[in-house]
Amino acid sequence: MRKLNDFPYSHVLVLGLAKSGTAAAEVLMKDGKKVRINDKKATASDEEVIRLREMGAEIIVGSHPLSVLNDIDIIVKNPGISYENPIVAEAIKKEIPIITEIEIAAQLTDATIIGITGSNGKTTTTTMTAQMLTQSDQPVKIAGNIGIVATEVAQTIDNNENLVLELSSFQLMGIDKFKPRIAVLLNIFEAHLDYHKTLDNYKQAKFNIFKNQTEEDFLVYNANDRSLIDAVENSKAHKVPFSVKERLEDGAWMDETSIYFRDEKIMDRSNIALMGEHNYENILASIAAAKLSGATNHGIQTALSAFTGVKHRLQFVGKHLGRMFYNDSKATNILATQKALSAFEKPVILLAGGLDRGNEFSELIPYLEHVKAMVLFGETAEKLKAVGEHAGVPQIKLTDNVETAVQTAFDFSEEGDTILLSPACASWDQYATFEERGDMFIQAVHTIV
Incomplete structure (x- = not known):
């Protein structure tokens, strides 16, 4: 059983079960933490509730009493639960740290993490990046907002593998030490304001993807998105832009006929199977992330000549x-x-x-x-x-x-x-x-x- 790398908390509240909460609770208990679980929708007869209780968890279901915060050191919150939830709001007042399961996942592995976020294109870019690495004989697994619980994958991935994570703003709001080796920031568009309330709050959640990066890390970003250009200025990471409009010395770019990374031609645009002009930004971002992770031109060509999209996305x-x-x-x-x-x-x-x-x-x-x-x-x-x-x-x-x-x-x-x-x-x-x-x-x- 893998231990958490740097998690100095002993009594944890897992707020909300679902797949991510269940996985986080299991890891925490196996690591010797005292775990309390609270889920308003679950019932005492649910199979997962019974199993987690048998593992040693204290479980409160059917309501959200503020008493669940008693003696709690940290909260692992389901990303979908609002920060206006009474328990979350009270925890903020009490200055109890609040994280999401993605932080737990990162604590479990020393694998190379490629984190991908943006308002649109996350799933496509995550999938393409993974396929480029696979076709380049680079071991890789994908997880995160794409529908695969990151904590489950992190428990089994080898340290020489790449872990490609699709990351939502909900997940990124709840990070502490999490930092990807390669962060990819695709775009920012007004979204999820029912959750974040303001565009600035939403942006700041997205920008968390690079807040802990150092000079040894890479930040791939959209050089045609003005708000991103301004935001990444203070990043310590090595910046690698991508652009559909201009040539870049240290990034991914394109002209009328071809795709390039830095001064190297990768492939002809005519050999790309994925339809839609908007997908070129996703393709360039994927190429930058994959090349930084050791992908070959042949592997990228093979992936892009066969990739026609992901389910539910065109x-x-x-x-x-x-x-x-x-x-x-x-x-x-x-x-x-x-x-x-x-x-x-x-x-x-x-x-x-x-x-x-x-x-x-x-x-x-x-x-x-x-x-x-x-x-x-x-x-x-x-x-x-x-x-x-x-x-x-x-x-x-x-x-x-x-x-x-x-x-x-x-x-x-x-x-x-x-x-x-x-x-x-x-x-x-x-x-x-x-x-x-x-x-x-x-x-x-x-x-x-």
């Missing part, structure tokens, strides 16, 4: 009677849907809608020029309808959910059309996750195809 689902179906359920904000719409020139039927976070969606208007119809659902359906009407979209239909939207979209469609699910919203008004929403879309498409 995923090609199928073709039927000349209609192309794409699942972009991971587009949980406006910028992601803008980029998805920019990837297509053919007439598009857009399926969108979901949780209402207060956005008005006017930023979508310039991207709706080639949208021939919108099929809308969820809490934001009426808002998106108003935007579509303002943009002059010929046909707009409100429907119950993603499943009914697919049939409605097909009824509107003609040969040569693209039917695109790109919601511009989180899924939580109707679906537990964006993955569930995307799976429902895929299932509905398969009933037609």
Whole structure:
């Protein structure tokens, strides 16, 4: 059993179970820590609750009493729990440290960590980076916000391997000593303000990815994002920019025909399988991170010539009677849907809608020029309808959910059309996750195809 490298706390409150909380609690107990667990939604009869209690955890379920803070040295908080939660707010008043499971994961391993964050493109960039390293015979595992619990992976990864972590702002708010050997900062766009309250709070959470880095580390960042250029100025890490617009002496860049790292040509753009102009930033970021980790040009070429995307991110689902179906359920904000719409020139039927976070969606208007119809659902359906009407979209239909939207979209469609699910919203008004929403879309498409 691996021990935590630097964790001077003896009594830990794990707030919220789910996968990450369960994994963290197990590690802490095996390390000899006294663990108290509090989860409002869990019940005493849950299998995981019974098992963790048998391992020695003190467990309080069904409510969030402030008494769970008694004698606690530190809190390991589920990333989804708000800092306005009464227990969290009280802990802040008492100056009890609050971390997320990602900090525990980093304490378990000396493997090379590549941390990737940004408002959009995290999953694609994480997956591509890992594939470039794999094709270069560099051992690698992926984890984090991509759906794989980092603490579980960190317990088994060898020190000579690379650990590629997709990191959300929720996870990064709860770090203490965590620092990746290579940090990748893709972009910043207004998102998750229901959680962070202000854009500045959101940015500062993202910027935590490089706050503990030293001169021995690397910071890969988007040289075309002004807010990032200003933010990274005070970073101690060796800065490695990427740009789709200009040549860079110490970074990844492109011209009209080719992709480069520093002064070295990596490959022709024509050999890249992934579609969408917006993905070039993700590709450049992945190349920079992979090259810094020892990837070969051949490995990068092999990966990029075969990689067509990840599930729920502009995923090609199928073709039927000349209609192309794409699942972009991971587009949980406006910028992601803008980029998805920019990837297509053919007439598009857009399926969108979901949780209402207060956005008005006017930023979508310039991207709706080639949208021939919108099929809308969820809490934001009426808002998106108003935007579509303002943009002059010929046909707009409100429907119950993603499943009914697919049939409605097909009824509107003609040969040569693209039917695109790109919601511009989180899924939580109707679906537990964006993955569930995307799976429902895929299932509905398969009933037609």
